[in-house]
Amino acid sequence: MDGNDIGKCPVMHGASLTTSFGGRTNEDWWPNALKVDVLHQHGKTNNPMDPDFDYREAVKGLDYDAIKADLHALMTDSQPWWPADWGHYGGLMIRLAWHAAGTYRHFDGRGGGATGNQRFAPLNSWPDNASLDKARRLLWPIKKKYGNAISWADLMLLSGNIAYESMGLKTFGFGFGRADIWAPEIDINWGEEDEWLAPSENRYEDLEDTSTMSNPLAATHMGLIYVNPEGVNGIPDPAKTALHVRETFARMAMNDEETAALAAGGHTVGKAHGNGDAGALGAEPEGAGVEAQGFGWGNPSQTDLAASLITSGIEGAWTTEPTKFDMGYFKLLFGYEWQLTKSPAGANQWEPIDIKEEDMPVDASDPSVRRMPMMTDADMAMKVDPIYREICEKFMADEAYFRDTFARAWFKLTHRDMGPKANYIGPDVPAEDLIWQDPIPAGKTDYDVAAVKAKIADAGISQSDMITTAWDSARTYRASDKRGGANGARIRLAPQRDWEGNERERLDGVFKKLEPIAAETGVSLADIIVLAGNMGIEAAAKSAGYDIEVPFSPGRGDATEEMTDVDSFDVLEPISDGFRNWHSKDARKSREDMFLDRAQLLDLTGAEATVLLGGMRVLGTNHGGTAHGVFTDRVGQLTQDFFTTLTDMSYEWKPGPDDIYEICDRATGETKFTATSADLVFGSNSVLRAYAEVYAQDDNAEKFVRDFVAAWTKVMNADRFDLA
Structure with a gap:
């Protein structure tokens, strides 16, 4: 998963998060005024659907088998304008679904993937969501084909589910029923910082005490889903990072076992992209010109090779076979000693010492070339932290248990904000009642x-x-x-x-x-x-x-x-x-x-x-x-x-x-x-x-x-x- 690529941020630090529309707004004039407009944000006036349209009824008519077949086909249909790593879009689609769902925090229940909010600012332009605009554009032909019978919210999360199935995981199930919103959400407090990736101190009373992070926030920086993958404030220290990982995932209502399973299962597939100068990337979608047509982070050095893609800064795959859901993450993380190094873009990451050639993944574009795998500081936390390590050792001793635990944690991640099971629609809704529902x-x-x-x-x-x-x-x-x-x-x-x-x-x-x-x-x-x-x-x-x-x-x-x-x-x-x-x-x-x-x-x-x-x-x-x-x-x-x-x-x-x-x-x-x-x-x-x-x-x-x-x-x- 390319989830936390921020080695060299493609968004200018210190840039204002406010936007001018040709004059000062009421909020500009009276910044302390009560913002009553949060009670009007999703009214009928911004909804393009017919007044009697009911998505939950419409999705019941969806051809579930057909759309899943189309998504399976999409995974290996590499496009020259955004070539797939190893000819498989699985890692990208998992990251899309993950980052749609991963904004959820349980303090106020806001965020998450149940509204399709990733299509809008600020999420569509967060540094952590770099290049997910390409994933949504790859899905557009399928959205166009099935139209009103599938929401963007459902489609983005379904794409992650199908990606895992395509790569060998038996998923726990899937529930349709997420209706789209049609405008950015203004009721969500993403933080008070006025720059992307501002230092973590802005969110904590005491950075050494992770419980002091300001509520209802869950991520450690403005513009991130979880934690800085290079370490706390970009300084590598896996033991310290583990504490922030634990707090962040707890604020998503995940326990230690679910957190470890998600970290391992998320990074079992896909890769991070930092094989170049991330600083050369163009503006994010909200800041790009009209000719970009909603695309951001333009890459002047991109070719039709997957290895030329840049997301942010960290570079490499986590496993030997990044298009297969297997035990490769544990094999490399625990099978080798790791040393701190730099990516080509200058990001802090870890690489194995004296790795066997057969354990190295092949190049994302050229199977005749093998590349060095990598781990982030958050990955190293799974090995260094005694609680996470014990859980990972349990997973390594029982692959079936790991697969089941991850599948359940992934299901929880992607369905947590749907509420009770009565809201789930479709043939793949699990029969089992889960306590978090x-x-x-x-x-x-x-x-x-x-x-x-x-x-x-x-x-x-x-x-x-x-x-x-x-x-x-x-x-x-x-x-x-x-x-x-x-x-x-x-x-x-x-x-x-x-x-x-x-x-x-x-x-x-x-x-x-x-x-x-x-x-x-x-x-x-x-x-x-x-x-x-x-x-x-x-x-x-x-x-x-x-x-x-x-x-x-x-x-x-x-x-x-x-x-x-x-x-x-x-x-x-x-x-x-x-x-x-x-x-x-x-x-x-x-x-x-x-x-x-x-x-x-x-x-x-x-x-x-x-x-x-x-x-x-x-x-x-x-x-x-x-x-x-x-x-x-x-x-x-x-x-x-x-x-x-x-x-x-x-x-x-x-x-x-x-x-x-x-x-x-x-x-x-x-x-x-x-x-x-x-x-x-x-x-x-x-x-x-x-x-x-x-x-x-x-x-x-x-x-x-x-x-x-x-x-x-x-x-x-x-x-x-x-x-x-």
């Missing part, structure tokens, strides 16, 4: 909902507790990787039940009343929690004068502790929830920034987020029962009062102690209400105020209730992939 058993659907509601009504639970418990159960959903949500009722399990934001004592009291109903009726607690929340909303609407039924879809199941990957579930813990006006001391960003982050992860639009917050305030659902933002004397009724008070000019707003604001009567000076910045931002931010004014209008009282119920239902059903 957050499995949930099917729930009961054929029951008398009205009868269950009657039992809930008799349970003596307050309206606020019913609404709050349902919200806390559902708010964990992340559209980024489709994890969390109300389905499974994991709010009653460790670690979720003990999260600060869930108020364990209050939860226990609610569950004490709801669990007997679940036991008596055979209905899942997950369904009952949501149903109770809906009942609270219905009661609140009725007391405000609106008789409305909140839609309810039965069928949620209850997960068990055994079905819950506790370690990886910890990252779903909220540290701030603007909807309940709660902000943990551990939150490093402002209340309003964290509110937008939560709203975006819940896949809410600006209007949906606005109406939900305003409704939650008047319902009295604040964490700890605080009165901040509860701009009403009719607490518990689903009214417009939050918005009418916020926009009422008979009040003025004054900063108070402890970051709390006071809402005062202009005539008397009396403090009428208190608020946080998460409340007042709906009056101060021009976009959010525009939404707030809609819900404050006299003629929109009923619309407010309808819209609140619709947004509430969207959150409750966010993880109901069976309803799609």
